[in-house]
Amino acid sequence: NSCKVGYLSAVNDALGDLCLAQVCRSLDALCSRRADGSMCLSWAPILPQEMADHLLLKMATKGILNDTTVGIFQNCKELHLHRAFIRCCPVSAEAFRLALCPHRLQELDASWVPGGLTGANIVSGLASNPVCRSSLQRLYLTGLHVDRESLVEDGGTRVGFSSLHGLRMLNLAHTDLTDAVLEDICTLPQLESLDISCSAVSKLTALLDCKNTLRSVIIHRLQQLDMSPDRLLFVFSQLHAIRHLDFSEDHFAVGDSDRRDGDETVRQLLNGSPQVLPSLVSLDISGRRRITGAAVRSFVVARGGLVFLGLLATGTSSCDILSSHKNLKVTGEANENQVCEALRRYRDRECFIREALVHLYNLTTDIDKPRPDMLKLVLSGMQNHPTSLHVYLVATACVFNLTTQDLAVAMPVSLLSSTVTQLLYAMKTFPNHQQVQKNCLMALCSDYILQDIPFDKYLAATLVINWLRSHEDPTLQRMAVAVISILVAKLSTEETAQLGKDVFIMKQLLAIVQQKAMAGVVDSTMKFALSALWNLTDEMPTVLESYYTEPSIQRKVLGLLNNIAEVEVLQANLMEEDLLEHILSLLQDSQLEQGVRYFAGGTLAQLTSRPEAWTLDDELRSSILKQLHASIMTWTQLEREMVSYRSFRPFRPLLQTWQPSGVQLWAVWAIHLVCIQNTSHYSSMMEKDGVTELLRALAAHPDAHSDVKGQSDSVLRVVEQHQTGRRKTAHRHKVYSKLAY
Template structure:
């Protein structure tokens, strides 16, 4: 029923970055620390209860209630949230049928919906943008195009179509985009897209932005067809290109309107095309953005000369090259660089290449080096790391390197300046990585190290049951003393935060945890080693047994009582005594186990510690005596000893300071229910007095929690009974009156709680 939670010495207030020095960090703190928009909260509730709120058609699909209508912006956002949460299926997508949802922007990234559902539920809308990135193979590219072309309005007005990593059956060649005459932006990155498809696309009358990266295009000459309108061309990792460099340059030279060109390389395809491009003086006169990351033979001098001849340039990508290190790149006003030479270049790379795993790996590796000894809170940087983890969940290198970067950015003091929501996302992403890569030990170590953070363990929401299982796995398997100490310290806090139901859900893990923790305690005691591992193990056992009869039973079955006696006989430090007594008090509260504590050794030690000068030690010893003496039947053969214990208990309480006294550690309770039998037992005034003292102590320290808990659990009536009972101990009556007065003071608005 009781546990200790040591208050942190670190201030719990948020320390935002200096907006003058770190505007991005300030923005992230403002966003993450602010409440979610009301519209998002409402839509999340709707998504969570979609099948309850939306009627079902005869075919099993859902429809919106008859009088519901969504504004266009809300409808677009709602669809995006459904897709993001993985809730968009043929059954749920059917709510977009008809005219109650007016969509313009359709985001179905990674969704698993069929071609018939896409056409039926979305292609009757007046769409201007469609993002089908990595959509499931049930909806291949030809069917997407066919569906969009089924609407004359979409043919003329669709402006943006993203098909990255979508599937193309081999029997559906070639692709026909010709009817989408309004299309301005097309991305077919990582799609089975050939030169003949490029010829078809180049004839689109409005095309301005094209991404043909990692496709099967061998010849880009078809781009000459749209040379007077193409503004952006991305052909990263164009591995099948068979043209000579002069032929490629001949095409690019004709693209007079081109503002952005991306010919960046790849770890498997390091091209020297960019090196020769930089030597050209009569090419790309209006270029604003040039990406040559991952290219070979790139030098600072060559890049500088190219940019100096084109003063309007605003961006250059140099990650994975030998360029970007000269002062020119920091001195030139208005020029952004994605590279690895400085933190600002690395952050630009993380932002630009968030969807490219090969560059994300490089950028994260450089970030780890740059932040290894960082002493400044950088929430914007941590947010970029989280985006990389989220976008590449199955890339081990990204996940491992990102976990190391997150450790650098969140270590101890730095975490206190991070928004809780951002920290929560990072921890959840780390646990997702553990599921995807359960055998990669270093990734697991990074996650374990992240959990040693006081801010994360106390304030950040995450799945603590899964975390407890993960930490216990380390406790069983790893014999490294430092790892063992880490695992035990984390688990001791997690055990406190688990609900009773969650503790029960640990099942076999719970039994193994008790057994392993007792083994550690026994080993340390035998070796007479009083170290943090011993203290954390005792704390974990204390918190695990709190209001958990099953754990208390495991404790007793694994010789826990004998080990506790050995600890008390070996160590005299009050910190250890306090933890042992707190643990035994939890066992004493379990009626079917309390009789097993009434041994000569236990009673002797408890009686001695009752008179400790340390109030905390005396307090817990008194609690054990109060619970052990409650049942007279167990003491039939030694009633004199029971009477002596109760007299000793009463005399000790008289020597204690006021219930409002401050203990060296904060005593906290999950419930007062185990106190109620003692409060209602007028035949045992000493035990009743201890229970009142304990209740008043925590109520005076945290009235908003404990006075309310006392009322909601029905404890006020017991206090009223003590107050009015003529036979009650006067001191007990006085404490009962004080608790009731505190309640009235803090909860005057709580009319539903009857007061005497």
């Protein structure tokens, strides 16, 4: 029965979540607008209070909560809020006052709200509702400007945190909180938990005013703290109700002299009597470098009820006493449990996340089992520190370790999808950091991830292409081209066309193919580049049309098509009417450079040379053959070397006596072109590949077109003149040899 109840509860939660997501997507249709532009629900059923809280949370997490949309909670009898989450959402002071302050709030998270909403705005707004003064128990204002002047006086009436007398938990980390405001806070009669980390507080004496209620104090990295070790220890010793104390430090950011007094206080606390902080069960002193293993041992032995100890970046987490306490959780670097505990506990602290990730990287270098739990922790670190290069540098390396080879296959698809999204974010955010880019590229270079995991393939392709612009490392280049070749096959027709307009990527891929071809190398890089080009040129007319101002690219694209057209089994893939008509227009365009027209003619000659394989309209083939012949007769021989061939074998089918004159003419003209530029090399190739014999047959055939005969005779004369010259030179050498003898 308990299992059935749990299952039904999970189903209800899932259905509720889907419904709220649909409401978020349909807000425009469900709402009207007030005069100030804010939204108002046209009609709504009375929702359970928890559902209203979840709707606000869903709007916030989906990034649609702002001054306009928060209006649905204003004067709405159907939506009653108890827990309001507006973290990181652009909500102004006025919108906050109108939409949220009238509710009977028990909890409010307004951390890191951009746009000028201050702690004073929030406190005065909440205090304006007499119900909120006593109902609000938890308040999170991390990262906000406190605005002390507005807090103290408002129209002659004192308004401060103390006016919210129901508060039990208050978070003012990363604020400009001052000693004066802290004194006001510490008069709260029920305050149990206080976080003033990274604030401007210099004295902690005010904590003595709430020593009987305070259960948790977090004072991480108080850079302006100005108290002697003895005075600090005295304050701590009076906090008899404290169960959790966090006096950790950022060991990266603080100078040696700034940390000394705090470290001395910690040393005295560890070595002191258990009568100091007698209720303590949780202590975090991570980042304190001057403590010793002996002090830690003494403290753990004296505190039998200890459940947590933060020792990351202290050098003492390998103390043997820690492993003997099974119920004690520790953050440190001595083992996997300590590192993972650090990643869980320090989600919001960049200094500790980067430290823990370094140790996690070392732990996962040779990992051979899938660890989705670790990947979740790495993902959380990246998501919580989107601007930290230090975090992303190590986190992306950890992602590669945790997803390499077959490890990714065992990971949840949703987890991998979110992880890849963060990798793309890293590539976009840190475009000039080579190691981050390399880490992301290596992690992406996985068939399983590229083929089976959903993510923004178009964004990924553009980012990897941009990476190629400034990197020539052969290994990484191979990976990048491999990734691109797979990604472009996954794109829509519109995305492929858009990507194909990128002049650089076409140049880069064609250059790779050309480089490999010239070297006679057929490796994986060349195959991947050809695959990418194949997919990018799938909509070839659109791609070619975008390169009218780039004749070098047009020439290379058409050269690639020419090569493809030579392969009989691939010719069917080029039988697209729009494609051939566009290539025909290039052939006929006298304004284009002759190299473009040459390769256009070669592609058309190959495709029309096999009537049995022609699948399009016969009139189109006849028109192509007619225009091919006419265009070639207008060409002039080029002086510079435009093309080179390793074999004339692909020309043999085109030189058969039964071929149409346009096909024959292009083949003969092509042979003539290269023979003139390098006669000694190509004349021997002609003999070897049997082309000389075919040209003689064409020149002598009674049905051959006169233009073909004339061109064939020209080639044969060039070869004959070269051979005659060689014979004369050989004869002269023989005569000279006899004379010398």
